[in-house]
Amino acid sequence: MKKSHVPEKAYRNLEFLNSPEARTVRILSEYLEPLSRLDKFKVNDTVLFLGSSMANPKEKDSILTKYYWEAEELAFNIATWAIKLKKKGKNFVICTGGGPGIMEAANRGAARAGGKSIGMNISLPNEQFPNSYISPELSFVFHYFFMRKFWLFYKTRAVVAFPGGFGTLDELFEMLTLVQTEKVPRDGFLILLYGKDYWHDIIKFENLLKYKAITPKDIQIFRYCSDPGEAFDLLKESFMKLL
Numbered sequence: 001m002k003k004s005h006v007p008e009k010a011y012r013n014l015e016f017l018n019s020p021e022a023r024t025v026r027i028l029s030e031y032l033e034p035l036s037r038l039d040k041f042k043v044n045d046t047v048l049f050l051g052s053s054m055a056n057p058k059e060k061d062s063i064l065t066k067y068y069w070e071a072e073e074l075a076f077n078i079a080t081w082a083i084k085l086k087k088k089g090k091n092f093v094i095c096t097g098g099g100p101g102i103m104e105a106a107n108r109g110a111a112r113a114g115g116k117s118i119g120m121n122i123s124l125p126n127e128q129f130p131n132s133y134i135s136p137e138l139s140f141v142f143h144y145f146f147m148r149k150f151w152l153f154y155k156t157r158a159v160v161a162f163p164g165g166f167g168t169l170d171e172l173f174e175m176l177t178l179v180q181t182e183k184v185p186r187d188g189f190l191i192l193l194y195g196k197d198y199w200h201d202i203i204k205f206e207n208l209l210k211y212k213a214i215t216p217k218d219i220q221i222f223r224y225c226s227d228p229g230e231a232f233d234l235l236k237e238s239f240m241k242l243l
Contacts, residue, residue, distance in 0.1 A: 030147040034120075034140055038155070041137055042089035045242075046118060046155045047078055047235065049094065050171050051102025051162030051194075053128070067162050067195060068105045073228040074160065074194075075109025075117075078235060083115050085243070092239055093118055095156065097148075097171075098139065099128045102162045107133035122148050149174065157242060158190040158235055163198040179221050180214075190238040191222040192231055199224060 016022055049071060055064035075094045082092040094110040096103035098119030110117035111133045119134030121141045130139050142148035153175060161172045175191060178184040193199040208214045225231045 027144060027147060030142055030144055031150070034151050037137070037140075041116070043093050043116075043118070043138070043155065044087070044089045044091050045157045046093045046095035048152055048156040048159045049075065049096045049102060049106035049162065050159060050164060050168045051105075052164040052168060053097075053099045053101035053103065054165070055101040055105065055162075057105070064101070064163060068102060070194070070228050071102045071105035071160075071162050072109040072112070074231050075106040076113045077109075077228065077232045079110040079113035079115035079117070081232075081236060083113065087243070090116060092157065093138075095120065095152065096134075097121065097152065097167070098130045098134060098141075100131055102164065104131035104133060107131055111135075120148055120152055153178065153184075157188070158192070158238060160192045160194055160231065160235075161199075162194045176221055180218050186221065188238065188241050190235060192234060193222050193224050194226065194231060196224040196226045 010016060017025065051067065051071060052064055054062075055068040055071075056062060057065060057068045059065055078092060079094055082090075085091050094106050094115065094117040096106045096117070096119055098107075098121035103119070107117045107119060108131075116135040116138055117133065118138040119130050119140065121128060121130050121139070122145060123141060123143055130141070140151070142151075149171065152171065159172070159175050161168060172191075172193075175184070179186055179189060179191065205214075205219060209216065209219055223234065225234060
């Protein structure tokens with residue numbers, strides 16, 4: 001007797017899962033899988049580091065190199081402090097976009113402190129590989145930029161924006177908008193623009209105020225700093241209000 005053909009179950013059908021019809025399934029997967037894993041490893045909240053992927057610690061003549069090492073030091077200080085907190089789960093975990101440059105520096109600082117850190121990578125035409133300092137169990141890769149952004153932002157209690165390019169600016173302005181519109185509460189949330197000279201040079205926030213495109217209240221959403229110790233003190237002061 002001839003055996004009947006057994007069709008593949010839908011959730012194992014790779015042709016279907018990669019089709020346009022299954023886009024909602026893929027999007028939902030990029031929501032549920034990180035949610036499950038962050039819960040499994042008891043990550044309560046994060047500190048998000050933004051900054052250029054072009055910062056290279058081996059390039060001594062690059063203006064970005066000093067920011068690499070300052071990001072590493074700041075992440076080290078945060079992780080060292082957070083590890084000692086007597087709360088269930090992991091608090092103020094260093095989180096980055098998972099790539100090289102400033103992202104690598106922040107993951108590296110957390111690793112030097114003996115802490116866990118998160119890397120939320122994105123698949124790109126020119127492949128960006130996760131840096132080696134991310135905790136393996138907290139390393140993610142996303143297809144959809146908007147789902148990656150959701151998870152970069154969702155658990156964060158502070159954003160430290162180091163000098164960066166289009167990606168950094170995109171993520172920074174989205175977070176500024178979320179706070180401005182109070183989708184993220186202003187109280188107990190800190191946005192630091194690290195490298196005052198850099199940010200003053202490339203963005204004239206005061207001119208937005210001059211042209212009345214924003215209000216005086218909006219210019220207070222963020223603060224500038226240019227020293228790892230100063231940044232750590234500002235962050236710790238903000239975090240203590242949440243404990």
